Amino acid sequence: MNPHQDEPIYLPTAFHSRQQQHNLLHAWGGWNGYLKPEAYTDIELEYFAIRSTTAVFDLSPMNKYRVTGPDAEAFLNRVLTRDVAKIKNGRVGYCIWCDDAGQVMDDGTLFHLGDNDYRLCSYTRAYEWLYWSSLGFDVAIEDETGTVAALAVQGPTSCTVLTAMGVTGLESLKPFGILEVSFQGQTLTVSRTGFTGDLGYELWIDTSAGEALWDALFAAGEPYLIKAIGTEALEIARIEAGFLQAGVDFVPAETAVRRGCTRSPFELGLGWLVDFDKPRFNGRKALLAERDAGSRYRYVMLDVDGNKPAHHSFILQHGKVVGTVTSAAWCPTAKTNLAFAQLELPADASLTGLVAEIYYERELRWNKVLAPCVAIDRAPFDPPRRRQTPAPAL
C-alpha cells in the first residue's frame, strides 16, 4: 500500500481547467470541498450577464443524492414536507425538510427523473440523515456529488444559447420542467431551474463530459455574450429574486448548537411547502403544534429606504429591536435596496414603522442611518420571461 499523502484541501470540479482560463482574478474559494470561483473578472459585469445576456455558474459542488427504488416516492414523502406525488415525472420541485422538532434542516430541489427515480440537491451533507430516514423503505440512496457535473446557464439569452448549442425542444420546456437530450454520446439533462429568478436552465452531465460541455456551451454562446460568473454575482441575483440561502438566512438544524437558533418553515415564510394532508412526514407533529400555537419568528422581505445595504442591521419598531437582517443587497436591476429579516413578532403583528439601523464606512468615517423599511410580499425582480413558455428568444 502506498503511503498516505495529503491531497489538496479543495478539489477541482469537472470544469476547473476551463474556469482557470476565465478566472483572471484568481479569486478561488471553497465550496463543499471543491474549488469555486468567487469572481472571474468583475462582479458587477458578471451580475449583469445574469440579467442581460447569459451567465454560467458551476454548481457541481452542490450535494446531489440519487434516490431510486419501489419506495422512492413514499420515502421522499416521509422526508420532505411537501407532497412529492404532486411533482410529476419530468418535473422539479423546490422543497424543504425538517427534523422531528419541525426545524428546517435544509432546502433544495427534487428532480423527478423517471419512475421511482429522483435526485435531491441540497446545501448540507445529507447522506447520513437520508440513510437513517430510509430505514423501513425499499430505496437505494447514492451520493452523486462527485460524479455529476452541473452548470447553471441563466439569463435572457440562455434559451437561445442552449438552442444554438444543439439542445432541441427547449423553447417549449416549462419552468421546473426537465428535458433529456444527447450530447456527444452522453445524456445531458436540462432543467428549467435556477437560483437567479430569471429565465435560466441547469445542465447535468457525467463529469467525464464536463470540459466538452463547457467548450460547446461557450462556443455557442459567444455571439450572445456568454460569461462565466462566480458566487459573488450569484449572491446579488439570488437576493434580488428573494431566494433564501441555507447557512445564511437560517441555520441548518443538524449543525445548530444553540437552542432556539433554528427556524421552522413557518418562520421562514415557507409554510406553503408544508402539506398537512400527508399523514406522515418528519416534523409533522411539531409543525402542527406550531401552526396552532403560533411561531416565534417571522420572516419578511424589506424594501429599505435609501441606498445603503442593511447588512447585519438591527430592525427596530417604535424604537425597540424586533429583529435582525440575514441578507441584504442593493439590487442593480430592480433598483431596490432589499433586505431579508427575521423578526421576533407574532404573525398578526403590524409591520408598520420598521426601521433598519445601518452602519457604513467611508474612508474610516463611520456613519449611521435609521432607514425606514416597508415589508413587501414579492421579490422586486420578477420578469415575465422567467415563466413564459415558449421561452423568449433573442
Add this chain to the structure above:
Amino acid sequence: MLCFQRQSNSVNEYDAIVIGAGHNGLTNAAYLARAGLKVAVLERNPYIGGATVSRELHEGWTYSNCSYVCSLLRPEIARDLELPRHGLQVVPYGGGVTFMQNGDIFGKYPEPERRYREMQRHSRRDADAWQRYAADTMKQTRLIRPFLMKRPPNPTSLRPGRLRELAEYGAAFGEMGEAGLADTMRFWTKSVADYLEEFFETDVIKAHLAGSGIIGTALGVYSPGTAYVLLHHYMGDVDGNVGSWGFARGGMGAVSGALAAALQSYGGEIISDADVGNIMVSGGKVTGVALRDGREFRSKIVVSNLDAKRTFLDLMDEGDLPQTVVQRARNFKIRGSSGKLNIALDGLPTFNGLDKKSRLMVGDFHFHDSLPRLERAYDDWKNETWSKDPYLDLLIPSLFDPTVAPPGKHMMTVFVQYAPPKINGREWTDEDKAGFEKSVLDQISNYSPDFRDLIVHCETRTPRELENEVGLTEGNIFQGELTFDQLLFNRPFPGYAQYRGPVKGMYMCGSATHPGGGVMAAPGANAAREILADLREPNVVPEGYADD
C-alpha cells in the same frame, strides 16, 4: 474572620503557604501574592512544575516529562497573569492518525474538507455524521465551560447567595431544553463507546475518537462515565477555538515557568527542596507546615496543591480531621492508569502508510483501530498488569517547536495507557518497568520500521515514577478520576468542593478540586478567590470569559 500580618517578624512566617509548585499551586500563590499577601510555595523537588514540567535529561533534548499538550489552560488566567510576557507561547496543532493493523490509516485532518473526504474513504455515513457529532459535543461543552472559572455550588445550602449559584447551574441546564437535558444526563453517565456508536459505524473512527474518553482514567471505553472524560478533552480552547490543542513552546515547563515568573513579579517566593511532611494544626486551626527535614514554616493559611489522598492521609494527622473526611479521602477514586515515555530521536521516524511530508505528521498518533482492542488493553489493567497492546497518544513536538531537540533531531512524547498502580498486588519493579517500556517500543515499532534505531535516549515513567517523582497518588494524572461522582460539588468530595478544607485556614487548590485536571490552572485561581473572600480582601481573580 482570619487575620494575617503583612509584616512578619520571622523569615519563616508567611501569610499563606502553598504546598507544591505545580501549575495550580503557582497560580494560587500568584493571585494571593498579587492581593498583597506574603506567600511562599514549597516544592519538594529541586525543580518546579509538578506535572507541568520540562526537563533536559539528555543533552540537547527537552522533554515535557508529564503533561505534554495544552488546551485547557484558562485564557483568562494566561492573560491576567501576563503569562505571554513571562515567556509562554502556545502554538496550536491539529489532526491525528490512527494506524491500522491492515496497513491502512485513518487520518483525522484538522481541515474540515480533507477530514470529510478521509472519513468518507472509510465510511460515507460517518463523514456526514461528523457534523452531528461536532454539534452535539459542542452543546455539551458549552454547558460546562461557563463554570470552569467558578466555584461549584453547594447543593445542600439554603443560604440565598448559595441558592443563587445553584440557580445559575439550574438555568444553564434549563437552557438545554427538555430533550437537551435528557441528552445531557445520558451523556454524563454513558460510556464513550456507547456515545460514539450513536454517530459512527466505522471501527477505526470510533477507536480514534474514543481515546479522549479514557486518557488518565482507569476505565475502559465501554465503562459508564467515560463520555464525560471525552468532553473534558474538548472543553479547552486555543485562542477561542474550542476543542483545539497546542504545544507550549519549550515544553510544558514553559507554563509553570511563566506562572513562577508572574508569582515572583508580585513578590511571592518559591522554595524548592522543601518537602512538606505535615500540615500543623492547633485548636482546630492551621498554624503552618513542617518539612521532613525538620524546618518549619508558620502561616495561618496553608493551601495544598496535592491530591486529596496525599493532603488528608499523608500531610495531615487523621485525628485532626472529621471522620467523614478521613473516610472520603480513603475512598477517593484516584487509580493510576497510565505511564509515559519521552524519547530523544536521532531523526524523524518513518511510519508505515504515512508520507513523512504529510500534514498529519504533526498530529497525535494512535495504534488502536477498534473499540474491542481498546477494551482488551483495559482488561490487562484489571488483571493488574500493563497493557500488552497499549493505547498510545504519541506526538513529535519537535516538528513544531525548534527548541526541544537539536536541528534535524526529534523529540517524541508517548502517553501510555494502561498501566496499573501495582503489578499483581505488589510494587512495580525495575523488571516490570523494562517490560512496560518494551511493550510500548514494540507497539511503535510495529508501525515504524526505523524507529528503534533512532532512539538516543528514553525516559520511562510508570505509575511508580509518577507517584514517587511527581507526587501523583497511584500516578493518576488528574489527581482523581473525572467521573460524575467526583465532579462539580462532589470534587473531591461532598461538603469540601469549595476549596476549603475541614480545618480553619486549610485549603485545596489542586486538580482534585473543581474543575479537575488537565493543566487548566482554574482550581488554583478559584481557590485563591475563596481564600481572599475569607480574608475579606478584594478579589483579584478574574471571572471566566463568556462564549457568547
